Ligand SMILES: [Zn+2]
């Protein structure tokens with residue numbers, strides 16, 4: 001197990017959303033975790049997408065206690081016609097002693113849909129049913145909820161409204177919308193978290209969204225292995241690189257980098273009760 005050293009007065013950055021199964025399969029997980037430590041990223045949340053990774057991440061949370069936390073949820077892109085069976089396996093994780101810190105990622109994805117147009121309505125219905133069920137579970141367990149919304153912002157908001165979950169526990173991860181949408185979340189008590197997209201040249205709308213959100217709500221994530229930030233854009237991403245996102249974000253706010261990192265870490269810690 002890796003040592004979790006906390007330099008005095010600094011708790012270290014938190015990558016609130018990454019997918020560690022990729023590194024596990026590639027045999028690079030311990031190197032990636034070590035590299036994160038060296039970059040001052042002391043904690044991360046391994047975000048579940050289907051029953052194929054929930055147990056794996058629960059195991060990582062045990063093995064790397066205090067450094068890796070995990071969430072469990074059925075990602076909309078992993079919803080298939082066996083989804084009721086998948087969902088039947090989910091609740092046990094929330095009753096275990098090593099519980100997930102959040103339910104997610106869950107939501108709707110209208111971007112990755114079946115190529116056959118005839119199969120689309122059924123898939124959308126499955127996604128909605130799986131999302132609704134999981135919102136119900138999150139309400140019952142009163143836990144943080146990680147939302148994945150792609151080309152489905154208004155539908156996700158409407159379903160969350162209908163579910164009656166506490167919006168204060170809702171984060172839209174990998175926010176790729178603009179300031180108007182961030183306000184829609186914020187006025188309900190919800191929030192957006194930002195990835196390396198924030199550092200991309202063409203992502204002005206996302207930067208405006210970041211600036212529109214009150215700083216005390218803001219959290220950062222890599223969504224690794226995807227979406228590597230500048231100056232590593234195009235490479236395989238890793239949790240440690242949330243530090244680059246933080247540096248860029250602090251610049252946008254014209255804020256001291258250390259103070260900004262401290263602030264977002266505290267926010268993430270509070271939101272996920274780490
Ligand atoms: Zn996602």
Ligand SMILES: [Zn+2]
Pocket residue numbers: 017018019047105223
């Ligand atoms: Zn993700």
